[in-house]
Amino acid sequence: MLKALPLLEVTCKFGDDNCPFPAPGAEIFFFPPIASFTGPDGSAWEFNKPVLLAGIAALIVIIFFMAAFARPKLVPRGMQNLGEVVYFFFKNHFARDIIGQGGDKYIPLLMSLFSFIWIMNLFSIVPGVQFPVTSRFAFPLILSLIVYFTFIGVGIKSQGVGAYFKGVAFPDVQPRAILIILTPLEILSTFIIRPATLAIRLFANMFAGHLLLVIFSVSTWYLLNLTNFVGAVSVVGYVGSIASFMMTGILTAFEMFIQLLQAYIFTLLTAMFIAEAQSAHH
Amino acid sequence: MNWISAAGEQQNVLLPPLFEIVIGLVAFGVVFVVLSKLALPKVKAALEERTATIEGGIERAEKMQTEASKTLVEYREQLSQARQEAARIRTEAEGERTNVIATAKQEAQVVALQVTQNANAQIDAEKGKAVSQLRREVGEMALDLASKVVGASLQDDARAKAVIDQFISELEGAK
Numbered sequence: 001m002l003k004a005l006p007l008l009e010v011t012c013k014f015g016d017d018n019c020p021f022p023a024p025g026a027e028i029f030f031f032p033p034i035a036s037f038t039g040p041d042g043s044a045w046e047f048n049k050p051v052l053l054a055g056i057a058a059l060i061v062i063i064f065f066m067a068a069f070a071r072p073k074l075v076p077r078g079m080q081n082l083g084e085v086v087y088f089f090f091k092n093h094f095a096r097d098i099i100g101q102g103g104d105k106y107i108p109l110l111m112s113l114f115s116f117i118w119i120m121n122l123f124s125i126v127p128g129v130q131f132p133v134t135s136r137f138a139f140p141l142i143l144s145l146i147v148y149f150t151f152i153g154v155g156i157k158s159q160g161v162g163a164y165f166k167g168v169a170f171p172d173v174q175p176r177a178i179l180i181i182l183t184p185l186e187i188l189s190t191f192i193i194r195p196a197t198l199a200i201r202l203f204a205n206m207f208a209g210h211l212l213l214v215i216f217s218v219s220t221w222y223l224l225n226l227t228n229f230v231g232a233v234s235v236v237g238y239v240g241s242i243a244s245f246m247m248t249g250i251l252t253a254f255e256m257f258i259q260l261l262q263a264y265i266f267t268l269l270t271a272m273f274i275a276e277a278q279s280a281h282h
Numbered sequence: 283m284n285w286i287s288a289a290g291e292q293q294n295v296l297l298p299p300l301f302e303i304v305i306g307l308v309a310f311g312v313v314f315v316v317l318s319k320l321a322l323p324k325v326k327a328a329l330e331e332r333t334a335t336i337e338g339g340i341e342r343a344e345k346m347q348t349e350a351s352k353t354l355v356e357y358r359e360q361l362s363q364a365r366q367e368a369a370r371i372r373t374e375a376e377g378e379r380t381n382v383i384a385t386a387k388q389e390a391q392v393v394a395l396q397v398t399q400n401a402n403a404q405i406d407a408e409k410g411k412a413v414s415q416l417r418r419e420v421g422e423m424a425l426d427l428a429s430k431v432v433g434a435s436l437q438d439d440a441r442a443k444a445v446i447d448q449f450i451s452e453l454e455g456a457k
Contacts, residue, residue, distance in 0.1 A: 026295050045301035058309035065321040072328030074335060087325055108318030116313050138298030142306040207295065
């Protein structure tokens with residue numbers, strides 16, 4: 001049975017120089033192209049697994065919400081019930097509690113962000129898929145940029161260009177001399193660190209989570225191969241393989257939590273940025 | 283020993299390919315447009331309709347409740363009126379009954395009195411008749427007796443008659 005696994009055909013002896021643990025690295029986040037063509041910028045545009053999964057994630061979100069809300073009934077049934085629970089959560093928790101006045105018009109943005117991110121994260125533990133799309137930096141980055149331009153736009157629209165940027169750069173603090181330190185910090189924090197951390201937080205969490213799952217999965221197979229040998233090596237193989245397998249299970253459960261949490265945090269921060277941009281800076 | 287697929291020449295994970303950024307933007311854009319233009323307006327409308335329906339239902343129920351309590355008050359009033367009327371009729375009937383009994387008693391007494399009076403009158407008449415007959419017979423008998431005693435007929439003698447009358451009167455007076 002083990003011979004049927006070409007990637008993990010370990011025939012060397014445990015402890016030999018040429019038989020190391022094949023520790024997975026950054027290369028597991030790169031996929032061969034399914035199709036490739038030259039983009040308008042001249043570079044090769046590769047249609048690969050993450051791109052395909054991003055499209056599928058968008059499709060799943062669209063299908064779910066259309067199934068739930070396309071023909072809404074006065075008395076909700078099935079999918080509509082679930083959809084309404086999600087809708088009311090966003091309406092009450094994000095739009096009302098965090099944004100407040102006029103928050104209802106941001107419900108579509110917040111729901112889209114949360115659902116899209118969560119489904120892309122969830123692919124990490126879907127058997128046969130097992131890759132979090134958000135661990136490719138492009139996706140957190142573009143979503144973060146969308147949020148970035150949204151909250152700046154909201155700030156300009158609700159306060160005016162001058163008032164908004166002045167409010168961010170020169171907060172109402174006493175004594176005024178402290179602005180010498182505070183102004184550069186506020187500008188840096190709002191316009192550079194904020195979008196960067198928003199993107200990196202999601203990316204790094206999903207990247208690290210996927211790496212951990214792969215390490216323990218590989219370790220399960222690697223150590224199971226050692227049971228082909230005799231004596232102490234085979235005992236290490238059995239014990240280590242079972243322990244790694246259990247770790248994979250525990251980490252999968254943990255990842256489920258992290259996936260939801262990261263999608264939630266991304267959305268929560270978006271709502272907070274919008275709320276802050278909407279009201280005059282403190 | 284290269285266990286993973288051939289894509290693995292080292293690349294920077296923090297340098298995203300433009301194509302993926304474009305796909306991310308397009309995919310999110312489609313999700314956002316579908317949610318904001320199709321799905322959410324529909325559910326919003328449905329929720330507003332539901333609110334209106336529920337509020338309308340509550341209003342209707344409240345109206346019916348008010349009406350029902352009004353009707354109940356009316357019924358109670360009617361019931362108490364009916365009870366009072368019944369009590370009044372009962373009292374009246376009681377009074378009437380007493381009246382009827384009293385009248386009947388009175389009438390019976392009158393009738394009884396009449397009967398008694400009639401009987402008395404009849405008795406008196408009979409008595410008078412008997413007395414006058416007796417008086418005449420006694421007179422005749424006395425006259426006969428006296429005629430027989432004196433040997434002469436005194437029947438036509440006025441004096442004799444007077445004597446007899448006086449005698450009888452004395453008899454009556456002695457009685």
